[in-house]
Amino acid sequence: MNTSRWLPLALLAKAALAALLALAVAFPDWDRFADKAMGVRVAAYPAAVMLVTLIWALRGRGKAFPWDIDLLVTAPFLIDVAGNAADLYDTVGWFDDACHFGNWALLCAAAGPALRRWGGLSGWTLALGCTGIGAVAAIVWEFFEYGVFILDTPEAVTAYRDTIGDLMLGLGGAVVAGLAVAAASTRRAAASTRRGGSVDEGLGVVHGDLLDEGRRAGDADAGQDVVRADVAAGRALRAQGDAPGGEDHGEQVVQGSGVRQ
16 A cells, blocks of 8 residues: 655654654753753654654564554654643643543554554454554553653652543543444445455455455366366266266256356
8 A cells, every 4th residue: 555645744743753752852951841851852752753664674674664654653743842842731721631631642643554464453452453553552651751751750649530530531542543443444445345356355355265365266267177177087988878868967067156057
């Protein structure tokens, strides 16, 4: 699948993230950056947004680069740093909750196409896969927040309630994204079947059976040769005086092969 139309936005998002992280490094004493573990973010976020590139390279780079997935993975990290740069976490009460819901929805929206294209998942299996990835990511993020922000701070008093709320929001975003990706995958498969798309896509064909599009033409030719030989043998029997037997044998072969006389 060619996703190059998302390339400009993906590169722009990475450039914006790099610029904001550089701003945080240049002005670490700003209130909006102070006590926000920006040093950890500067080290971890560039590695996180390169994850898609790493997976693509390890898979052999046999297909076009998935710029749509790359953009969806980069967006949550950009939103987080931009929220700190704009001081939204401290000035907008609902911004943190919105990020926990929306950012996990974006990450799971990225996981959905990856699981469908690279793992062959679809339907409810795809929805559960996205939800599971979102739940794991939300838990790992809470471990990060607890280790960086909560220990030995006044926030330890309210940490439990905040953590549970964040986990609920992260899981909620993952569920919404998983269901949306599964629904889109199901509609795409149905549309492909209606317009006569790939047999493999529409019918889930097992390679090697009669509906396998990859079956070699030589196999079909060999099968026809066997049918012709058996029909000829039946006619020879009939010519030698065993007309009923030859006729029955020829009829059985033709019926079994699905060939019309």
